[in-house]
Amino acid sequence: MVQYLAxxxxTCILILIGEAAIANYKFARQTSNSTLPVGIAFGVGVYSAMMISGPITGAHLNPAVSISLMTIGKLKPLRCIFYIIGQISGAFLGALLVYLVYFNQFNVFDGGVRQMIGPNGTADIFFTMPAKGIPQWNTFIDQVVSTGCLMIFVMALAYDCNHMISEVAKPFAFAVVVMSVTCAFSINAGAAVNPARDLGPRIFGAFVYGWNDVFRAHNYFFWVPIIGPIVGAILGAWIYTGYTWLIKHYGHFSNTEHTAADKKILLNNTQTESVDDAHELQLKLTKVHG
Incomplete structure:
Protein backbone atom coordinates (compact mmCIF):
# COMPACT_ATOMS: atom_id res chain seq x y z
CA MET A 1 0.00 0.00 0.00
CA VAL A 2 2.84 2.40 0.82
CA GLN A 3 4.48 1.70 -2.55
CA TYR A 4 1.16 2.29 -4.33
CA LEU A 5 0.69 5.65 -2.63
CA ALA A 6 4.28 6.69 -3.36
CA THR A 11 3.29 10.34 -10.84
CA CYS A 12 0.53 12.84 -10.09
CA ILE A 13 3.16 15.53 -9.50
CA LEU A 14 4.98 14.59 -12.72
CA ILE A 15 1.81 14.86 -14.82
CA LEU A 16 0.63 18.01 -13.06
CA ILE A 17 3.86 19.88 -13.81
CA GLY A 18 4.32 18.49 -17.33
CA GLU A 19 0.76 18.92 -18.58
CA ALA A 20 0.34 22.30 -16.90
CA ALA A 21 3.28 23.44 -19.02
CA ILE A 22 1.55 22.09 -22.15
CA ALA A 23 -1.63 23.94 -21.13
CA ASN A 24 0.25 27.21 -20.72
CA TYR A 25 1.85 26.74 -24.12
CA LYS A 26 -1.53 25.90 -25.67
CA PHE A 27 -3.56 28.71 -24.14
CA ALA A 28 -0.94 31.29 -25.10
CA ARG A 29 -1.52 30.09 -28.70
CA GLN A 30 2.19 29.72 -29.28
CA THR A 31 3.08 29.25 -32.93
CA SER A 32 6.61 28.02 -32.27
CA ASN A 33 7.23 24.27 -32.64
CA SER A 34 9.93 24.29 -29.97
CA THR A 35 9.58 21.39 -27.53
CA LEU A 36 12.15 22.75 -25.09
CA PRO A 37 9.73 24.39 -22.59
CA VAL A 38 7.66 21.22 -22.30
CA GLY A 39 10.79 19.08 -22.12
CA ILE A 40 12.15 21.18 -19.27
CA ALA A 41 8.81 20.96 -17.44
CA PHE A 42 8.69 17.18 -17.66
CA GLY A 43 12.34 17.02 -16.60
CA VAL A 44 11.63 19.13 -13.52
CA GLY A 45 8.54 17.01 -12.93
CA VAL A 46 10.67 13.86 -12.87
CA TYR A 47 13.15 15.48 -10.49
CA SER A 48 10.35 16.53 -8.14
CA ALA A 49 8.71 13.11 -8.32
CA MET A 50 12.00 11.37 -7.51
CA MET A 51 12.34 13.49 -4.39
CA ILE A 52 8.93 12.19 -3.27
CA SER A 53 9.02 8.47 -4.05
CA GLY A 54 12.69 7.77 -4.74
CA PRO A 55 13.50 6.59 -1.19
CA ILE A 56 10.40 4.34 -1.14
CA THR A 57 10.05 2.74 -4.58
CA GLY A 58 12.93 4.12 -6.60
CA ALA A 59 10.43 6.39 -8.41
CA HIS A 60 9.58 4.25 -11.42
CA LEU A 61 6.76 6.65 -12.48
CA ASN A 62 6.33 4.55 -15.62
CA PRO A 63 4.68 1.14 -16.18
CA ALA A 64 7.14 0.43 -18.99
CA VAL A 65 10.04 0.80 -16.55
CA SER A 66 8.35 -1.40 -13.95
CA ILE A 67 7.46 -4.14 -16.44
CA SER A 68 10.92 -4.17 -18.01
CA LEU A 69 12.56 -4.46 -14.57
CA MET A 70 10.20 -7.33 -13.78
CA THR A 71 11.32 -9.21 -16.92
CA ILE A 72 14.96 -9.13 -15.79
CA GLY A 73 14.13 -10.18 -12.23
CA LYS A 74 14.57 -6.77 -10.57
CA LEU A 75 10.93 -6.42 -9.50
CA LYS A 76 8.41 -8.96 -8.22
CA PRO A 77 5.23 -9.37 -10.35
CA LEU A 78 2.77 -8.50 -7.56
CA ARG A 79 4.68 -5.36 -6.63
CA CYS A 80 4.87 -4.45 -10.32
CA ILE A 81 1.07 -4.61 -10.54
CA PHE A 82 0.68 -2.26 -7.56
CA TYR A 83 3.23 0.13 -9.06
CA ILE A 84 1.35 0.24 -12.37
CA ILE A 85 -2.02 0.84 -10.72
CA GLY A 86 -0.48 3.65 -8.69
CA GLN A 87 1.16 5.21 -11.73
CA ILE A 88 -1.99 5.21 -13.88
CA SER A 89 -4.24 6.49 -11.10
CA GLY A 90 -1.68 9.18 -10.24
CA ALA A 91 -1.55 10.29 -13.87
CA PHE A 92 -5.36 10.45 -13.91
CA LEU A 93 -5.33 12.68 -10.81
CA GLY A 94 -2.61 14.88 -12.29
CA ALA A 95 -4.71 15.47 -15.42
CA LEU A 96 -7.76 16.21 -13.26
CA LEU A 97 -5.82 18.85 -11.33
CA VAL A 98 -4.62 20.49 -14.56
CA TYR A 99 -8.22 20.66 -15.77
CA LEU A 100 -9.46 22.17 -12.51
CA VAL A 101 -6.65 24.74 -12.31
CA TYR A 102 -7.18 25.91 -15.91
CA PHE A 103 -10.94 25.38 -16.19
CA ASN A 104 -11.65 29.02 -17.02
CA GLN A 105 -8.78 29.06 -19.50
CA PHE A 106 -10.37 26.10 -21.27
CA ASN A 107 -13.64 28.07 -21.53
CA VAL A 108 -11.88 31.16 -22.88
CA PHE A 109 -9.95 29.08 -25.39
CA ASP A 110 -12.80 26.99 -26.81
CA GLY A 111 -15.86 29.03 -25.85
CA GLY A 112 -17.04 26.35 -23.44
CA VAL A 113 -17.35 23.70 -26.14
CA ARG A 114 -14.75 21.01 -25.60
CA GLN A 115 -13.07 19.90 -28.80
CA MET A 116 -10.42 17.23 -29.30
CA ILE A 117 -8.80 18.57 -32.44
CA GLY A 118 -8.89 21.64 -34.62
CA PRO A 119 -7.96 25.28 -33.90
CA ASN A 120 -9.71 25.12 -30.54
CA GLY A 121 -8.86 21.51 -29.73
CA THR A 122 -7.41 20.92 -26.27
CA ALA A 123 -7.16 17.13 -25.96
CA ASP A 124 -3.45 17.17 -26.77
CA ILE A 125 -2.89 18.84 -23.39
CA PHE A 126 -3.76 15.53 -21.77
CA PHE A 127 -2.67 12.77 -24.12
CA THR A 128 -0.54 12.28 -27.21
CA MET A 129 -1.65 12.22 -30.83
CA PRO A 130 0.15 11.35 -34.07
CA ALA A 131 1.37 14.17 -36.28
CA LYS A 132 -0.50 14.72 -39.50
CA GLY A 133 0.55 12.32 -42.25
CA ILE A 134 2.55 9.99 -39.95
CA PRO A 135 1.45 6.33 -40.35
CA GLN A 136 0.75 4.26 -37.27
CA TRP A 137 3.65 1.85 -37.84
CA ASN A 138 6.00 4.84 -37.80
CA THR A 139 4.63 6.14 -34.50
CA PHE A 140 5.00 2.65 -33.00
CA ILE A 141 8.67 2.48 -33.99
CA ASP A 142 9.09 6.00 -32.62
CA GLN A 143 7.77 4.89 -29.23
CA VAL A 144 9.87 1.71 -29.17
CA VAL A 145 13.12 3.51 -30.02
CA SER A 146 12.56 6.52 -27.73
CA THR A 147 11.58 4.41 -24.72
CA GLY A 148 14.38 1.94 -25.43
CA CYS A 149 16.88 4.80 -25.29
CA LEU A 150 15.28 6.11 -22.10
CA MET A 151 15.49 2.69 -20.43
CA ILE A 152 19.16 2.23 -21.37
CA PHE A 153 19.99 5.64 -19.89
CA VAL A 154 18.00 4.86 -16.73
CA MET A 155 19.74 1.52 -16.19
CA ALA A 156 23.15 3.04 -16.84
CA LEU A 157 22.55 5.70 -14.20
CA ALA A 158 21.18 3.17 -11.71
CA TYR A 159 23.95 0.61 -12.27
CA ASP A 160 25.78 -0.14 -9.00
CA CYS A 161 29.24 -0.15 -10.57
CA ASN A 162 28.75 3.13 -12.40
CA HIS A 163 30.81 5.63 -10.42
CA MET A 164 30.72 8.32 -13.09
CA ILE A 165 28.05 10.19 -11.14
CA SER A 166 27.30 10.56 -7.43
CA GLU A 167 24.06 9.42 -5.80
CA VAL A 168 23.18 13.03 -5.01
CA ALA A 169 23.36 14.05 -8.68
CA LYS A 170 21.42 11.07 -10.08
CA PRO A 171 17.92 12.64 -9.79
CA PHE A 172 19.17 15.65 -11.75
CA ALA A 173 20.72 13.34 -14.35
CA PHE A 174 17.41 11.46 -14.71
CA ALA A 175 15.66 14.79 -15.23
CA VAL A 176 18.11 15.77 -17.98
CA VAL A 177 17.61 12.38 -19.68
CA VAL A 178 13.81 12.76 -19.69
CA MET A 179 14.11 16.33 -20.96
CA SER A 180 16.45 15.21 -23.76
CA VAL A 181 14.25 12.30 -24.85
CA THR A 182 11.15 14.50 -24.78
CA CYS A 183 12.80 17.14 -26.94
CA ALA A 184 14.33 14.60 -29.33
CA PHE A 185 11.26 12.44 -30.02
CA SER A 186 8.25 14.75 -29.79
CA ILE A 187 7.39 15.55 -33.38
CA ASN A 188 6.00 12.18 -34.56
CA ALA A 189 3.71 11.23 -31.69
CA GLY A 190 4.36 13.46 -28.69
CA ALA A 191 7.07 11.37 -26.99
CA ALA A 192 4.82 9.64 -24.47
CA VAL A 193 7.55 7.09 -23.49
CA ASN A 194 5.28 6.28 -20.55
CA PRO A 195 1.97 4.36 -20.76
CA ALA A 196 0.72 5.98 -17.55
CA ARG A 197 1.48 9.48 -18.84
CA ASP A 198 -0.86 8.81 -21.78
CA LEU A 199 -3.44 6.30 -20.49
CA GLY A 200 -4.25 7.97 -17.16
CA PRO A 201 -4.97 11.40 -18.71
CA ARG A 202 -6.67 9.71 -21.69
CA ILE A 203 -9.14 8.02 -19.34
CA PHE A 204 -9.77 11.39 -17.71
CA GLY A 205 -10.11 12.95 -21.17
CA ALA A 206 -12.80 10.40 -22.02
CA PHE A 207 -15.04 12.04 -19.41
CA VAL A 208 -14.43 15.44 -21.02
CA TYR A 209 -14.39 14.68 -24.75
CA GLY A 210 -16.33 11.40 -24.93
CA TRP A 211 -15.18 7.80 -24.72
CA ASN A 212 -15.71 6.97 -28.38
CA ASP A 213 -13.84 10.03 -29.64
CA VAL A 214 -10.87 9.57 -27.29
CA PHE A 215 -10.24 5.87 -27.90
CA ARG A 216 -11.26 5.66 -31.57
CA ALA A 217 -9.42 8.78 -32.69
CA HIS A 218 -6.71 8.46 -35.32
CA ASN A 219 -7.57 4.86 -36.16
CA TYR A 220 -7.42 3.65 -32.54
CA PHE A 221 -4.05 5.27 -31.95
CA PHE A 222 -4.43 4.92 -28.15
CA TRP A 223 -2.69 1.50 -28.11
CA VAL A 224 0.57 2.88 -29.57
CA PRO A 225 1.71 4.93 -26.52
CA ILE A 226 0.84 1.94 -24.32
CA ILE A 227 2.38 -1.03 -26.13
CA GLY A 228 5.23 0.84 -27.86
CA PRO A 229 6.90 2.08 -24.66
CA ILE A 230 6.53 -1.33 -22.99
CA VAL A 231 8.21 -3.10 -25.92
CA GLY A 232 10.92 -0.43 -26.07
CA ALA A 233 11.64 -0.54 -22.34
CA ILE A 234 11.90 -4.34 -22.32
CA LEU A 235 14.30 -4.23 -25.27
CA GLY A 236 16.33 -1.48 -23.62
CA ALA A 237 16.54 -3.37 -20.32
CA TRP A 238 17.70 -6.60 -21.97
CA ILE A 239 20.15 -4.81 -24.26
CA TYR A 240 21.79 -3.05 -21.31
CA THR A 241 21.78 -6.24 -19.23
CA GLY A 242 23.50 -8.08 -22.09
CA TYR A 243 25.98 -5.25 -22.49
CA THR A 244 26.99 -5.31 -18.81
CA TRP A 245 27.29 -9.11 -18.92
CA LEU A 246 29.70 -8.87 -21.86
CA ILE A 247 31.73 -6.16 -20.13
CA LYS A 248 32.01 -8.22 -16.94
CA HIS A 249 33.00 -11.44 -18.70
CA TYR A 250 35.12 -10.18 -21.59
CA GLY A 251 36.26 -6.72 -20.56
CA HIS A 252 38.40 -5.33 -17.77
CA PHE A 253 35.57 -3.70 -15.88
CA SER A 254 35.13 -6.52 -13.35
CA ASN A 255 38.86 -6.50 -12.53
CA THR A 256 38.84 -2.91 -11.39
CA GLU A 257 35.41 -2.48 -9.80
CA HIS A 258 33.70 -4.31 -6.96
CA THR A 259 30.08 -4.61 -5.99
CA ALA A 260 28.95 -3.71 -2.49
CA ALA A 261 29.03 -7.41 -1.54
CA ASP A 262 32.58 -7.78 -2.90
CA LYS A 263 33.73 -4.76 -0.87
CA LYS A 264 32.17 -6.23 2.28
CA ILE A 265 33.99 -9.53 1.75
CA LEU A 266 37.28 -7.72 1.15
CA LEU A 267 36.79 -5.66 4.31
CA ASN A 268 36.03 -8.74 6.39
CA ASN A 269 39.07 -10.55 5.00
CA THR A 270 41.28 -7.57 5.75
CA GLN A 271 39.99 -7.34 9.31
CA THR A 272 40.53 -11.11 9.83
CA GLU A 273 44.07 -10.89 8.49
CA SER A 274 44.78 -7.96 10.84
CA VAL A 275 43.56 -9.96 13.85
CA ASP A 276 45.68 -12.97 12.83
CA ASP A 277 48.76 -10.77 12.41
CA ALA A 278 48.24 -9.20 15.83
CA HIS A 279 47.84 -12.64 17.43
CA GLU A 280 51.03 -13.91 15.78
CA LEU A 281 52.95 -10.85 16.99
CA GLN A 282 51.70 -11.41 20.54
CA LEU A 283 52.94 -15.02 20.48
CA LYS A 284 56.38 -13.88 19.35
CA LEU A 285 56.60 -11.28 22.13
CA THR A 286 55.57 -13.90 24.70
CA LYS A 287 58.36 -16.21 23.55
CA VAL A 288 60.92 -13.41 23.67
CA HIS A 289 59.97 -12.33 27.21
CA GLY A 290 59.20 -15.89 28.39
Missing part, protein backbone atom coordinates in the same frame (compact mmCIF):
# COMPACT_ATOMS: atom_id res chain seq x y z
CA UNK A 7 3.99 5.90 -7.07
CA UNK A 8 0.53 7.48 -7.25
CA UNK A 9 1.57 10.72 -5.53
CA UNK A 10 4.84 11.12 -7.43
Missing amino acids: ECFS
Whole structure:
Protein backbone atom coordinates (compact mmCIF):
# COMPACT_ATOMS: atom_id res chain seq x y z
CA MET A 1 0.00 0.00 0.00
CA VAL A 2 2.84 2.40 0.82
CA GLN A 3 4.48 1.70 -2.55
CA TYR A 4 1.16 2.29 -4.33
CA LEU A 5 0.69 5.65 -2.63
CA ALA A 6 4.28 6.69 -3.36
CA GLU A 7 3.99 5.90 -7.07
CA CYS A 8 0.53 7.48 -7.25
CA PHE A 9 1.57 10.72 -5.53
CA SER A 10 4.84 11.12 -7.43
CA THR A 11 3.29 10.34 -10.84
CA CYS A 12 0.53 12.84 -10.09
CA ILE A 13 3.16 15.53 -9.50
CA LEU A 14 4.98 14.59 -12.72
CA ILE A 15 1.81 14.86 -14.82
CA LEU A 16 0.63 18.01 -13.06
CA ILE A 17 3.86 19.88 -13.81
CA GLY A 18 4.32 18.49 -17.33
CA GLU A 19 0.76 18.92 -18.58
CA ALA A 20 0.34 22.30 -16.90
CA ALA A 21 3.28 23.44 -19.02
CA ILE A 22 1.55 22.09 -22.15
CA ALA A 23 -1.63 23.94 -21.13
CA ASN A 24 0.25 27.21 -20.72
CA TYR A 25 1.85 26.74 -24.12
CA LYS A 26 -1.53 25.90 -25.67
CA PHE A 27 -3.56 28.71 -24.14
CA ALA A 28 -0.94 31.29 -25.10
CA ARG A 29 -1.52 30.09 -28.70
CA GLN A 30 2.19 29.72 -29.28
CA THR A 31 3.08 29.25 -32.93
CA SER A 32 6.61 28.02 -32.27
CA ASN A 33 7.23 24.27 -32.64
CA SER A 34 9.93 24.29 -29.97
CA THR A 35 9.58 21.39 -27.53
CA LEU A 36 12.15 22.75 -25.09
CA PRO A 37 9.73 24.39 -22.59
CA VAL A 38 7.66 21.22 -22.30
CA GLY A 39 10.79 19.08 -22.12
CA ILE A 40 12.15 21.18 -19.27
CA ALA A 41 8.81 20.96 -17.44
CA PHE A 42 8.69 17.18 -17.66
CA GLY A 43 12.34 17.02 -16.60
CA VAL A 44 11.63 19.13 -13.52
CA GLY A 45 8.54 17.01 -12.93
CA VAL A 46 10.67 13.86 -12.87
CA TYR A 47 13.15 15.48 -10.49
CA SER A 48 10.35 16.53 -8.14
CA ALA A 49 8.71 13.11 -8.32
CA MET A 50 12.00 11.37 -7.51
CA MET A 51 12.34 13.49 -4.39
CA ILE A 52 8.93 12.19 -3.27
CA SER A 53 9.02 8.47 -4.05
CA GLY A 54 12.69 7.77 -4.74
CA PRO A 55 13.50 6.59 -1.19
CA ILE A 56 10.40 4.34 -1.14
CA THR A 57 10.05 2.74 -4.58
CA GLY A 58 12.93 4.12 -6.60
CA ALA A 59 10.43 6.39 -8.41
CA HIS A 60 9.58 4.25 -11.42
CA LEU A 61 6.76 6.65 -12.48
CA ASN A 62 6.33 4.55 -15.62
CA PRO A 63 4.68 1.14 -16.18
CA ALA A 64 7.14 0.43 -18.99
CA VAL A 65 10.04 0.80 -16.55
CA SER A 66 8.35 -1.40 -13.95
CA ILE A 67 7.46 -4.14 -16.44
CA SER A 68 10.92 -4.17 -18.01
CA LEU A 69 12.56 -4.46 -14.57
CA MET A 70 10.20 -7.33 -13.78
CA THR A 71 11.32 -9.21 -16.92
CA ILE A 72 14.96 -9.13 -15.79
CA GLY A 73 14.13 -10.18 -12.23
CA LYS A 74 14.57 -6.77 -10.57
CA LEU A 75 10.93 -6.42 -9.50
CA LYS A 76 8.41 -8.96 -8.22
CA PRO A 77 5.23 -9.37 -10.35
CA LEU A 78 2.77 -8.50 -7.56
CA ARG A 79 4.68 -5.36 -6.63
CA CYS A 80 4.87 -4.45 -10.32
CA ILE A 81 1.07 -4.61 -10.54
CA PHE A 82 0.68 -2.26 -7.56
CA TYR A 83 3.23 0.13 -9.06
CA ILE A 84 1.35 0.24 -12.37
CA ILE A 85 -2.02 0.84 -10.72
CA GLY A 86 -0.48 3.65 -8.69
CA GLN A 87 1.16 5.21 -11.73
CA ILE A 88 -1.99 5.21 -13.88
CA SER A 89 -4.24 6.49 -11.10
CA GLY A 90 -1.68 9.18 -10.24
CA ALA A 91 -1.55 10.29 -13.87
CA PHE A 92 -5.36 10.45 -13.91
CA LEU A 93 -5.33 12.68 -10.81
CA GLY A 94 -2.61 14.88 -12.29
CA ALA A 95 -4.71 15.47 -15.42
CA LEU A 96 -7.76 16.21 -13.26
CA LEU A 97 -5.82 18.85 -11.33
CA VAL A 98 -4.62 20.49 -14.56
CA TYR A 99 -8.22 20.66 -15.77
CA LEU A 100 -9.46 22.17 -12.51
CA VAL A 101 -6.65 24.74 -12.31
CA TYR A 102 -7.18 25.91 -15.91
CA PHE A 103 -10.94 25.38 -16.19
CA ASN A 104 -11.65 29.02 -17.02
CA GLN A 105 -8.78 29.06 -19.50
CA PHE A 106 -10.37 26.10 -21.27
CA ASN A 107 -13.64 28.07 -21.53
CA VAL A 108 -11.88 31.16 -22.88
CA PHE A 109 -9.95 29.08 -25.39
CA ASP A 110 -12.80 26.99 -26.81
CA GLY A 111 -15.86 29.03 -25.85
CA GLY A 112 -17.04 26.35 -23.44
CA VAL A 113 -17.35 23.70 -26.14
CA ARG A 114 -14.75 21.01 -25.60
CA GLN A 115 -13.07 19.90 -28.80
CA MET A 116 -10.42 17.23 -29.30
CA ILE A 117 -8.80 18.57 -32.44
CA GLY A 118 -8.89 21.64 -34.62
CA PRO A 119 -7.96 25.28 -33.90
CA ASN A 120 -9.71 25.12 -30.54
CA GLY A 121 -8.86 21.51 -29.73
CA THR A 122 -7.41 20.92 -26.27
CA ALA A 123 -7.16 17.13 -25.96
CA ASP A 124 -3.45 17.17 -26.77
CA ILE A 125 -2.89 18.84 -23.39
CA PHE A 126 -3.76 15.53 -21.77
CA PHE A 127 -2.67 12.77 -24.12
CA THR A 128 -0.54 12.28 -27.21
CA MET A 129 -1.65 12.22 -30.83
CA PRO A 130 0.15 11.35 -34.07
CA ALA A 131 1.37 14.17 -36.28
CA LYS A 132 -0.50 14.72 -39.50
CA GLY A 133 0.55 12.32 -42.25
CA ILE A 134 2.55 9.99 -39.95
CA PRO A 135 1.45 6.33 -40.35
CA GLN A 136 0.75 4.26 -37.27
CA TRP A 137 3.65 1.85 -37.84
CA ASN A 138 6.00 4.84 -37.80
CA THR A 139 4.63 6.14 -34.50
CA PHE A 140 5.00 2.65 -33.00
CA ILE A 141 8.67 2.48 -33.99
CA ASP A 142 9.09 6.00 -32.62
CA GLN A 143 7.77 4.89 -29.23
CA VAL A 144 9.87 1.71 -29.17
CA VAL A 145 13.12 3.51 -30.02
CA SER A 146 12.56 6.52 -27.73
CA THR A 147 11.58 4.41 -24.72
CA GLY A 148 14.38 1.94 -25.43
CA CYS A 149 16.88 4.80 -25.29
CA LEU A 150 15.28 6.11 -22.10
CA MET A 151 15.49 2.69 -20.43
CA ILE A 152 19.16 2.23 -21.37
CA PHE A 153 19.99 5.64 -19.89
CA VAL A 154 18.00 4.86 -16.73
CA MET A 155 19.74 1.52 -16.19
CA ALA A 156 23.15 3.04 -16.84
CA LEU A 157 22.55 5.70 -14.20
CA ALA A 158 21.18 3.17 -11.71
CA TYR A 159 23.95 0.61 -12.27
CA ASP A 160 25.78 -0.14 -9.00
CA CYS A 161 29.24 -0.15 -10.57
CA ASN A 162 28.75 3.13 -12.40
CA HIS A 163 30.81 5.63 -10.42
CA MET A 164 30.72 8.32 -13.09
CA ILE A 165 28.05 10.19 -11.14
CA SER A 166 27.30 10.56 -7.43
CA GLU A 167 24.06 9.42 -5.80
CA VAL A 168 23.18 13.03 -5.01
CA ALA A 169 23.36 14.05 -8.68
CA LYS A 170 21.42 11.07 -10.08
CA PRO A 171 17.92 12.64 -9.79
CA PHE A 172 19.17 15.65 -11.75
CA ALA A 173 20.72 13.34 -14.35
CA PHE A 174 17.41 11.46 -14.71
CA ALA A 175 15.66 14.79 -15.23
CA VAL A 176 18.11 15.77 -17.98
CA VAL A 177 17.61 12.38 -19.68
CA VAL A 178 13.81 12.76 -19.69
CA MET A 179 14.11 16.33 -20.96
CA SER A 180 16.45 15.21 -23.76
CA VAL A 181 14.25 12.30 -24.85
CA THR A 182 11.15 14.50 -24.78
CA CYS A 183 12.80 17.14 -26.94
CA ALA A 184 14.33 14.60 -29.33
CA PHE A 185 11.26 12.44 -30.02
CA SER A 186 8.25 14.75 -29.79
CA ILE A 187 7.39 15.55 -33.38
CA ASN A 188 6.00 12.18 -34.56
CA ALA A 189 3.71 11.23 -31.69
CA GLY A 190 4.36 13.46 -28.69
CA ALA A 191 7.07 11.37 -26.99
CA ALA A 192 4.82 9.64 -24.47
CA VAL A 193 7.55 7.09 -23.49
CA ASN A 194 5.28 6.28 -20.55
CA PRO A 195 1.97 4.36 -20.76
CA ALA A 196 0.72 5.98 -17.55
CA ARG A 197 1.48 9.48 -18.84
CA ASP A 198 -0.86 8.81 -21.78
CA LEU A 199 -3.44 6.30 -20.49
CA GLY A 200 -4.25 7.97 -17.16
CA PRO A 201 -4.97 11.40 -18.71
CA ARG A 202 -6.67 9.71 -21.69
CA ILE A 203 -9.14 8.02 -19.34
CA PHE A 204 -9.77 11.39 -17.71
CA GLY A 205 -10.11 12.95 -21.17
CA ALA A 206 -12.80 10.40 -22.02
CA PHE A 207 -15.04 12.04 -19.41
CA VAL A 208 -14.43 15.44 -21.02
CA TYR A 209 -14.39 14.68 -24.75
CA GLY A 210 -16.33 11.40 -24.93
CA TRP A 211 -15.18 7.80 -24.72
CA ASN A 212 -15.71 6.97 -28.38
CA ASP A 213 -13.84 10.03 -29.64
CA VAL A 214 -10.87 9.57 -27.29
CA PHE A 215 -10.24 5.87 -27.90
CA ARG A 216 -11.26 5.66 -31.57
CA ALA A 217 -9.42 8.78 -32.69
CA HIS A 218 -6.71 8.46 -35.32
CA ASN A 219 -7.57 4.86 -36.16
CA TYR A 220 -7.42 3.65 -32.54
CA PHE A 221 -4.05 5.27 -31.95
CA PHE A 222 -4.43 4.92 -28.15
CA TRP A 223 -2.69 1.50 -28.11
CA VAL A 224 0.57 2.88 -29.57
CA PRO A 225 1.71 4.93 -26.52
CA ILE A 226 0.84 1.94 -24.32
CA ILE A 227 2.38 -1.03 -26.13
CA GLY A 228 5.23 0.84 -27.86
CA PRO A 229 6.90 2.08 -24.66
CA ILE A 230 6.53 -1.33 -22.99
CA VAL A 231 8.21 -3.10 -25.92
CA GLY A 232 10.92 -0.43 -26.07
CA ALA A 233 11.64 -0.54 -22.34
CA ILE A 234 11.90 -4.34 -22.32
CA LEU A 235 14.30 -4.23 -25.27
CA GLY A 236 16.33 -1.48 -23.62
CA ALA A 237 16.54 -3.37 -20.32
CA TRP A 238 17.70 -6.60 -21.97
CA ILE A 239 20.15 -4.81 -24.26
CA TYR A 240 21.79 -3.05 -21.31
CA THR A 241 21.78 -6.24 -19.23
CA GLY A 242 23.50 -8.08 -22.09
CA TYR A 243 25.98 -5.25 -22.49
CA THR A 244 26.99 -5.31 -18.81
CA TRP A 245 27.29 -9.11 -18.92
CA LEU A 246 29.70 -8.87 -21.86
CA ILE A 247 31.73 -6.16 -20.13
CA LYS A 248 32.01 -8.22 -16.94
CA HIS A 249 33.00 -11.44 -18.70
CA TYR A 250 35.12 -10.18 -21.59
CA GLY A 251 36.26 -6.72 -20.56
CA HIS A 252 38.40 -5.33 -17.77
CA PHE A 253 35.57 -3.70 -15.88
CA SER A 254 35.13 -6.52 -13.35
CA ASN A 255 38.86 -6.50 -12.53
CA THR A 256 38.84 -2.91 -11.39
CA GLU A 257 35.41 -2.48 -9.80
CA HIS A 258 33.70 -4.31 -6.96
CA THR A 259 30.08 -4.61 -5.99
CA ALA A 260 28.95 -3.71 -2.49
CA ALA A 261 29.03 -7.41 -1.54
CA ASP A 262 32.58 -7.78 -2.90
CA LYS A 263 33.73 -4.76 -0.87
CA LYS A 264 32.17 -6.23 2.28
CA ILE A 265 33.99 -9.53 1.75
CA LEU A 266 37.28 -7.72 1.15
CA LEU A 267 36.79 -5.66 4.31
CA ASN A 268 36.03 -8.74 6.39
CA ASN A 269 39.07 -10.55 5.00
CA THR A 270 41.28 -7.57 5.75
CA GLN A 271 39.99 -7.34 9.31
CA THR A 272 40.53 -11.11 9.83
CA GLU A 273 44.07 -10.89 8.49
CA SER A 274 44.78 -7.96 10.84
CA VAL A 275 43.56 -9.96 13.85
CA ASP A 276 45.68 -12.97 12.83
CA ASP A 277 48.76 -10.77 12.41
CA ALA A 278 48.24 -9.20 15.83
CA HIS A 279 47.84 -12.64 17.43
CA GLU A 280 51.03 -13.91 15.78
CA LEU A 281 52.95 -10.85 16.99
CA GLN A 282 51.70 -11.41 20.54
CA LEU A 283 52.94 -15.02 20.48
CA LYS A 284 56.38 -13.88 19.35
CA LEU A 285 56.60 -11.28 22.13
CA THR A 286 55.57 -13.90 24.70
CA LYS A 287 58.36 -16.21 23.55
CA VAL A 288 60.92 -13.41 23.67
CA HIS A 289 59.97 -12.33 27.21
CA GLY A 290 59.20 -15.89 28.39
